[in-house]
Amino acid sequence: MPTKSLERWNRDGDYLKAQFEAAGYQAQLKYSDNDSNQQNNDIQAMIADGVSVLIIAAIDGEALTQTLADAKDAGIPVIAYDRLIMNTDAVSYYVSFDNYTVGVLQGEFVKKAMDLDNAAGPFNIEFTAGDPADNNAGYFFNGAFDTLKPYIDSGKLVVPSGKTTFEQVATPNWSTDTALENMQNTLASYYSDGTVLDIALCSNDSTALGVAQAITSDYAGSNKPVVTGQDGDIANLRNIVDEIQTMTVYKNVSDEAGVTLEVAKALLEGKSPDASLLDSLSADAAYDTSSYDNGTGIIPSYLLVPWTVTKDNLQDLVDTGLYKWDANNQYLESAT
Numbered sequence: 001m002p003t004k005s006l007e008r009w010n011r012d013g014d015y016l017k018a019q020f021e022a023a024g025y026q027a028q029l030k031y032s033d034n035d036s037n038q039q040n041n042d043i044q045a046m047i048a049d050g051v052s053v054l055i056i057a058a059i060d061g062e063a064l065t066q067t068l069a070d071a072k073d074a075g076i077p078v079i080a081y082d083r084l085i086m087n088t089d090a091v092s093y094y095v096s097f098d099n100y101t102v103g104v105l106q107g108e109f110v111k112k113a114m115d116l117d118n119a120a121g122p123f124n125i126e127f128t129a130g131d132p133a134d135n136n137a138g139y140f141f142n143g144a145f146d147t148l149k150p151y152i153d154s155g156k157l158v159v160p161s162g163k164t165t166f167e168q169v170a171t172p173n174w175s176t177d178t179a180l181e182n183m184q185n186t187l188a189s190y191y192s193d194g195t196v197l198d199i200a201l202c203s204n205d206s207t208a209l210g211v212a213q214a215i216t217s218d219y220a221g222s223n224k225p226v227v228t229g230q231d232g233d234i235a236n237l238r239n240i241v242d243e244i245q246t247m248t249v250y251k252n253v254s255d256e257a258g259v260t261l262e263v264a265k266a267l268l269e270g271k272s273p274d275a276s277l278l279d280s281l282s283a284d285a286a287y288d289t290s291s292y293d294n295g296t297g298i299i300p301s302y303l304l305v306p307w308t309v310t311k312d313n314l315q316d317l318v319d320t321g322l323y324k325w326d327a328n329n330q331y332l333e334s335a336t
């Protein structure tokens with residue numbers, strides 16, 4: 001896993017380890033501190049240990065080519081977990097969510113929240129995207145931007161900062177602090193004259209945390225801007241209850257771990273899993289053999305289904321069994 005500093009990877013690691021062990025496997029779990037060199041070393045150590053399969057959520061999708069060539073030489077299959085690993089023919093399968101749809105759900109939420117098809121507008125929006133080293137980040141941004149672009153083109157949505165490309169709004173390491181700082185700068189430069197901020201489109205929860213903090217401390221307007229996110233991290237679910245964040249795109253990473261286990265099992269039994277594996281999965285997923293080319297060819301992908309969470313359907317998270325209400329029935333806590 002990439003890092004312990006972002007909540008979701010702690011959940012991913014716990015679920016993967018628990019589910020593989022429950023299925024009778026021994027599991028080594030390493031976190032590489034968002035440091036690509038360390039991740040290469042961690043994987044090399046696992047190769048040297050003679051592991052049977054590698055499941056990797058890459059820190060930098062472009063930085064594992066040599067190490068994974070060694071895995072291939074050692075006959076160890078590799079599953080790219082959540083993030084596609086680029087420029088290596090050692091990756092057998094990719095297990096993730098439909099990443100483009102994550103962004104579309106954020107864009108659709110904004111469309112509905114602002115009633116863009118009927119309201120006069122114009123509304124002001126700012127974008128915050130993810131880590132350029134993470135292959136997912138562009139999919140999230142494009143999904144949201146493509147959905148909102150017609151309204152930007154028609155003038156119903158305005159971007160006062162003028163920052164409309166992924167490169168201009170990317171956030172290295174998905175860092176909350178960097179997102180906070182960038183939003184503070186944007187607010188100081190483009191909103192200190194009383195310009196109203198209506199929407200802060202953030203690609204995920206770690207960046208939404210920083211952006212919401214900047215809005216709380218540095219935004220003078222009296223409206224509550226719509227703030228989007230992704231993951232359903234506990235701190236963000238709290239902000240949703242407190243109306244500091246408006247929505248998150250939820251991805252059930254326990255299911256993602258479960259699908260990964262089924263793919264790994266099939267590989268270890270010498271099979272080449274395909275669409276027929278879907279029948280044995282307990283989670284909704286699609287088998288995709290056209291979307292994810294890692295530079296060496298298409299990587300067959302199992303893509304799970306993300307969904308939108310707002311203040312109004314938090315109970316649906318509790319119904320997954322992974323969250324519970326706190327003692328005051330106010331905020332959600334982890335139930336696992």
Ligand code: BGC
Binds near residue numbers: 130136205206230231
């Ligand atoms: C994951 C997101 C996560 C982000 C930062 C992405 O690759 O798909 O769920 O928010 O990394 O950790």
